Amino acid sequence: MSQSATLLVIDDEPQIRKFLRISLSSQGYKVVEAGTGAEGLTQAALARPDLVVLDLGLPDMDGQQVLRELREWSAVPVLVLSVRASEIQKVEALDNGANDYVTKPFGIQEFLARVRALLRQAPQASTTASALSFGPLTVDLAFRRVTLDGIEVALTRKEYALLAQLASHPGRVITQQQLLKDIWGPTHVDDSHYLRIVVAHVRQKLGDDPTAPRFIVTEPGVGYRLIGPEQG
Structure with a gap:
């Protein structure tokens, strides 16, 4: 997977989205943003991203529900990025179809390494038909x-x-x-x-x-x- 991949960031914090947009764009990725779960699901269908970065604490619906609904029709890799650090939350996210889980606050270099790893593992995920x-x-x-x-x-x-x-x-x-x-x-x-x-x-x-x-x-x-x- 080349670094021209499209990444969808679903997070309600504008400062986090801005930080990720700058960091990911500097690596050559195209970044699409969503501030709510509903908007994120819509963008996942329209933008057909190669990877989704998903926060769990969204204003309109829980990120776990977003993950479950996304998995009804898409196999796109999902990297959960959340302040929720409990083992129960991590296990639930992985059981719901997440591919990886990073807790906030996080180091950007480790985050980028996890993004690269997920993109290498599932290069054809974005072709899933909805x-x-x-x-x-x-x-x-x-x-x-x-x-x-x-x-x-x-x-x-x-x-x-x-x-x-x-x-x-x-x-x-x-x-x-x-x-x-x-x-x-x-x-x-x-x-x-x-x-x-x-x-x-x-x-x-x-x-x-x-x-x-x-x-x-x-x-x-x-x-x-x-x-x-x-x-x-």
Whole structure:
């Protein structure tokens, strides 16, 4: 990875962003900035950075949530930069998909070395696709937006979570238990009626006939899969 890489800095402190911008730019990197979690997720989709530097203490949402949402659609390396120094916070960030963790205050030379190491490890991370298309249906995982024939489909949080999970594994059967665990939590793995109701609502909104599905196929007794026009 050359030093023309693009780095996204998500931090609500203007002085930290300025310091990192100057330090990273001096090394030849292009720097994109965001002061909130929502802005950071948007910039991650638009700028397609090669690496994300993420603060955990953001004004609109916790950095751990930003990390979880980013990992729904992107494998870009993430370097957490935070005042939170506890082992619990570090472990949570790494479990949520962070690649490295640096605590504030920090030494810039060590920080730059960690940036270089992460860029070497994942040179193709920025090519991850965020918008997945299945014929007339498009699921944009970055912007949490679903369109059918170019028209946005209004989905509830659970309905979107179901469709996003299926779209992330096109053509693959996702078991009922896995969907229930991921969407409702591990205490609901036997509540299959929750899942049936949400699937029915999504099908209705997509105009998808369960007897001749264009998108969501039921695998009886197992789970569901999402198909495109070329699949059966």
